[in-house]
Amino acid sequence: MASHQLLVSPPEGLRSPLWVPSRLLLGPGPSNLAPRVLAAGGLQMIGHMQKEMYQIMEDIRQGIQYMFQTRNSLTLAVSGSGHAALETALLNLLEPGDACLVGVNGIWGQRAAEVAERIGARVHRMIKDPGGCYTLQEVEEGLARHRPVLLFLTQGESSSGVLQPLDGYGELCHRYQCLLLVDSVASAGGVPIHMDRQGIDVLYSGSQKVLNAPPGTSLISFSDKAKNKIYARKTRPFSFYLDVKWLASFWGCDGTPRTYHHTTSVIGLYGLREALALIAEEGLESSWKRHRETSLYLQQRLQALGLQLFVRDPALRLPTVTTVAVPAGYDWRDIVSYVMDHFAIEIAGGLGPSMGKVLRIGLLGCNATRENVDRVTHALQEALQHCPKGKL
Amino acid sequence: MASHQLLVSPPEGLRSPLWVPSRLLLGPGPSNLAPRVLAAGGLQMIGHMQKEMYQIMEDIRQGIQYMFQTRNSLTLAVSGSGHAALETALLNLLEPGDACLVGVNGIWGQRAAEVAERIGARVHRMIKDPGGCYTLQEVEEGLARHRPVLLFLTQGESSSGVLQPLDGYGELCHRYQCLLLVDSVASAGGVPIHMDRQGIDVLYSGSQKVLNAPPGTSLISFSDKAKNKIYARKTRPFSFYLDVKWLASFWGCDGTPRTYHHTTSVIGLYGLREALALIAEEGLESSWKRHRETSLYLQQRLQALGLQLFVRDPALRLPTVTTVAVPAGYDWRDIVSYVMDHFAIEIAGGLGPSMGKVLRIGLLGCNATRENVDRVTHALQEALQHCPKGKL
Ligand SMILES: Cc1ncc(COP(=O)(O)O)c(C=O)c1O
Numbered sequence: 148m149a150s151h152q153l154l155v156s157p158p159e160g161l162r163s164p165l166w167v168p169s170r171l172l173l174g175p176g177p178s179n180l181a182p183r184v185l186a187a188g189g190l191q192m193i194g195h196m197q198k199e200m201y202q203i204m205e206d207i208r209q210g211i212q213y214m215f216q217t218r219n220s221l222t223l224a225v226s227g228s229g230h231a232a233l234e235t236a237l238l239n240l241l242e243p244g245d246a247c248l249v250g251v252n253g254i255w256g257q258r259a260a261e262v263a264e265r266i267g268a269r270v271h272r273m274i275k276d277p278g279g280c281y282t283l284q285e286v287e288e289g290l291a292r293h294r295p296v297l298l299f300l301t302q303g304e305s306s307s308g309v310l311q312p313l314d315g316y317g318e319l320c321h322r323y324q325c326l327l328l329v330d331s332v333a334s335a336g337g338v339p340i341h342m343d344r345q346g347i348d349v350l351y352s353g354s355q356k357v358l359n360a361p362p363g364t365s366l367i368s369f370s371d372k373a374k375n376k377i378y379a380r381k382t383r384p385f386s387f388y389l390d391v392k393w394l395a396s397f398w399g400c401d402g403t404p405r406t407y408h409h410t411t412s413v414i415g416l417y418g419l420r421e422a423l424a425l426i427a428e429e430g431l432e433s434s435w436k437r438h439r440e441t442s443l444y445l446q447q448r449l450q451a452l453g454l455q456l457f458v459r460d461p462a463l464r465l466p467t468v469t470t471v472a473v474p475a476g477y478d479w480r481d482i483v484s485y486v487m488d489h490f491a492i493e494i495a496g497g498l499g500p501s502m503g504k505v506l507r508i509g510l511l512g513c514n515a516t517r518e519n520v521d522r523v524t525h526a527l528q529e530a531l532q533h534c535p536k537g538k539l
Numbered sequence: 540m541a542s543h544q545l546l547v548s549p550p551e552g553l554r555s556p557l558w559v560p561s562r563l564l565l566g567p568g569p570s571n572l573a574p575r576v577l578a579a580g581g582l583q584m585i586g587h588m589q590k591e592m593y594q595i596m597e598d599i600r601q602g603i604q605y606m607f608q609t610r611n612s613l614t615l616a617v618s619g620s621g622h623a624a625l626e627t628a629l630l631n632l633l634e635p636g637d638a639c640l641v642g643v644n645g646i647w648g649q650r651a652a653e654v655a656e657r658i659g660a661r662v663h664r665m666i667k668d669p670g671g672c673y674t675l676q677e678v679e680e681g682l683a684r685h686r687p688v689l690l691f692l693t694q695g696e697s698s699s700g701v702l703q704p705l706d707g708y709g710e711l712c713h714r715y716q717c718l719l720l721v722d723s724v725a726s727a728g729g730v731p732i733h734m735d736r737q738g739i740d741v742l743y744s745g746s747q748k749v750l751n752a753p754p755g756t757s758l759i760s761f762s763d764k765a766k767n768k769i770y771a772r773k774t775r776p777f778s779f780y781l782d783v784k785w786l787a788s789f790w791g792c793d794g795t796p797r798t799y800h801h802t803t804s805v806i807g808l809y810g811l812r813e814a815l816a817l818i819a820e821e822g823l824e825s826s827w828k829r830h831r832e833t834s835l836y837l838q839q840r841l842q843a844l845g846l847q848l849f850v851r852d853p854a855l856r857l858p859t860v861t862t863v864a865v866p867a868g869y870d871w872r873d874i875v876s877y878v879m880d881h882f883a884i885e886i887a888g889g890l891g892p893s894m895g896k897v898l899r900i901g902l903l904g905c906n907a908t909r910e911n912v913d914r915v916t917h918a919l920q921e922a923l924q925h926c927p928k929g930k931l
C-alpha cells in the first residue's frame with residue numbers, strides 16, 4: 148500500500164477564516180448567549196477530572212436544583228442536547244414491555260413516543276391538535292385505561308405555543324403508581340415550575356433556551372421514586388453514554404468515588420455554570436415575571452398589527468414562545484425570510500403538526516426585553532407590507 | 540399549593556465568579572485549545588438551521604474527510620463525546636443477535652464490548668494484556684471461528700500506549716463478510732490513517748485530542764458497505780438521538796432536504812471547524828511527522844531519567860500517548876499530584892486494565908512540541924526526587 152501519498156487533499160473551504168454573522172435569535176431557540184456566558188466560552192480548557200471541574204459541576208447541580216425547585220440529589224447535566232436528556236429519561240426509566248402514556252399535542256410528544264417505541268415500550272398516545280393541552284380528567288382516563296408506568300407531558304410545547312398546567316398531575320400519577328416525566332426544555336427558568344411540590348419525577352431542560360447558554364448540554368433531575376425504578380431494573384439500559392448510574396457517580400450524586408465515564412463538555416459546562424449563576428442572581432421569580440410581562444407586551448403588539456394569536460385561551464399561552472396564526476394569504480416562509488434578510492432577526496415557522504399553521508417568536512432569557520419586542524414587531528410589520536399576499 | 544414561595548434558595552456557590560486555572564494538559568486528553576479554536580469559542584450564537592451554519596457543517600464534513608482520508612459521503616460530527624461516536628457506530632450497525640468480535644487490549648475494547656452487549660449483540664472478546672495488539676493471523680482466527688458481522692479495533696489504545704497496525708485488516712475482514720470498525724479517538728491527526736485505502740468501514744475520532752478543540756463533539760464516517768448494512772436494517776436503532784439516517788439528512792450527506800433532528804452544538808462546531816482548518820493548513824503529513832518526532836524525543840528523555848517505556852516494541856508505541864511503567868517503589872498518584880501541584884501540568888495514571896501499571900503522557904496536536912517535552916520531563920525528574928519512595 149502506497150501509504151505515503153494522500154488520497155484526499157485539504158479542502159478549499161477551510162482556507163477561508165471562520166465568519167459568523169450577528170443575529171438576534173427570536174425563534175423558539177437557540178437564543179443569544181448572555182455576555183457573561185459568552186465570556187466563559189473563551190476560556191482555556193482544564194481536565195474533566197480536575198478538582199476545579201468538580202467544583203463547577205457541583206455549582207451546576209445546585210443551580211439546576213434551584214432552577215427546578217428540587218432537592219433531588221440525582222440532578223446533573225447530560226452531555227447532549229434536549230433530545231439526549233429525553234433519551235436519558237426514557238432509556239433509564241423504561242424497560243422493554245413497560246407501558247408508557249404520552250401526551251402528543253405537538254412534535255415533542257411525537258418524539259417522546261418514538262423514542263419510547265424504539266426502546267420496546269408499549270406506547271399509548273393521547274393525541275390532540277396543536278394548541279391543546281391535557282386536563283387532569285383526561286390524564287386520569289388514560290392512567291386508568293392503560294396503567295402506564297410513566298406519563299410524558301411537555302410543559303412548554305414550543306411547536307404550538309401552549310403552556311401545560313402541572314398542578315395536581317404528579318399526585319394523580321402517583322395514585323396510579325405511575326411516574327411523571329416533564330419536558331421543560333422551552334420553559335424552565337421562564338415559567339414557574341416546582342418539581343418537588345408538583346410531584347414531578349423526572350424533569351429535564353435545555354441550555355440554549357431561557358439559560359442563554361450554548362446548545363450541547365441539558366439538565367435533568369430524578370425523584371427518589373424515579374431513582375428506585377432505575378436501580379431496580381432487570382435489564383441494563385441500551386445506552387452506556389446515557390446510563391444514569393454511571394452519570395450519577397461521575398457527577399458526585401451518590402457519594403461513590405467518581406470514576407471516568409466519558410469526557411464531559413468542559414467548555415460547555417463553563418457556560419452552563421455562568422448561565423445558572425445569572426438566573427440565581429436575577430432570582431427565579433423576577434425571571435418568571437419578566438418573561439410573563441414581556442410576552443404580554445408582545446401579544447398586545449402582535450394583535451395591534453392585526454395578527455391572531457394561535458392559542459386562544461390566554462392562560463394557556465406559553466410566555467417563552469409565542470405562536471401567531473400565519474396571516475391569511477401569506478406564505479410563512481416569505482415572512483420568516485424577510486425578517487431575517489432585512490433585520491437579521493431569526494423567527495420560525497411551525498414544526499411537526501404545527502408546520503404551515505404558525506409563526507413562532509421566542510423571548511428567551513436575556514432576549515426577553517421590551518426593546519426586542521419592538522424590534523421584532525417592527526420587522527413583522529414591514530414584512531406584512533412587503534411580502535407577496537394572496538399567494539396561497 | 541403555595542406556588543408563590545420558593546422551596547430552594549439560590550445556591551451560595553454560584554455567587555462567586557467563575558475561575559479557571561491555567562494548566563498544561565499533557566494527559567491522554569483533553570488537550571489545550573489551540574489559540575484559533577479558543578477564539579472561536581468566544582463567538583456569538585447563530586441558529587443551527589441558518590445557511591451560515593450549514594456552510595460550517597459542510598466545512599467540517601470535508602475536514603473530516605481529509606483527516607480520515609476518505610471520500611465517504613456519510614461523514615459528519617456527532618453531538619457528544621467519543622463514547623457517543625462509539626455508540627453511534629454500534630447502535631446503527633448492530634441488530635440484536637448479530638455477532639461482533641472485539642479486540643479487548645485495554646479499556647476501549649472493554650467499553651465497546653459493553654455497549655455491543657447492551658444492544659443485544661453476541662459479543663466475542665479477544666482479550667490481551669495491556670501493551671498487546673492484534674496480528675492479522677489472530678484476527679483471521681477470530682473471524683473464522685465466530686463469523687462476526689463487525690470487528691472492533693482501537694488504533695490508538697490510549698490506556699496502554701499501543702498503536703494498532705491497520706494495513707490489511709480491512710481486506711481480511713471483507714474476505715469474511717465482516718465490517719471493520721476502528722476507534723481513532725486518541726490517534727487520528729497525529730498518526731497515519733487512510734480510511735479508504737485501509738478498507739476501514741467505520742472510523743470515529745474525538746475533538747479534544749489531536750484536534751485541540753473542546754470535548755462534546757466527535758467525528759464519524761461510514762463506508763458504503765457500512766451504510767448498506769444500516770439502510771438494510773430490519774429494526775430501528777434503540778436511539779433516535781444517534782440515528783445515522785436522521786443525522787445523515789441533517790448533515791446534508793444524502794441529498795435529502797435537511798430536517799430538524801436536534802439542536803447541534805453550534806459553538807462546539809465553530810471550534811471543530813477551526814481545528815480542522817488548522818490541521819488542513821499544517822498538512823496531515825507534517826502533523827504526523829511532528830507527533831512522531833516529538834514522541835521519539837520524549838521517549839529519549841524519559842529513558843534518560845531511568846524510566847522504562849511500557850510498550851517494548853518501538854514500532855508499536857503510540858506517538859500521541861506515551862506510557863511509562865510506574866517506577867519501582869513509587870505510588871503513581873504521588874507523581875501525578877506532584878507534577879500538577881508544582882508545575883500545573885496534567886499527566887495521568889493508568890485506566891481500566893492499565894490502572895496502577897503506567898503513567899501516561901499525551902502530546903496532542905499543538906501540545907506536541909519539544910518545549911513541552913522539556914517541561915514535563917523536568918517536572919517528572921523533580922517528582923522522582925521528591926515523592927516518597929519504597930512506599931509500596
Ligand atoms: C419543548 C422542547 N423539547 C425538546 C426540545 C429538543 O431539544 P434539542 O433540540 O436541544 O434536542 C426542544 C428544542 O427545540 C423543545 O423546545
Ligand SMILES: Cc1ncc(COP(=O)(O)O)c(C=O)c1O
Nearest residue numbers: 409410620621622647697724725
Ligand atoms: C482511544 C479512545 N477511545 C475512546 C475515548 C472516549 O472518548 P470520550 O471520553 O470523549 O467519550 C477516548 C478518550 O479518552 C480514547 O482515548
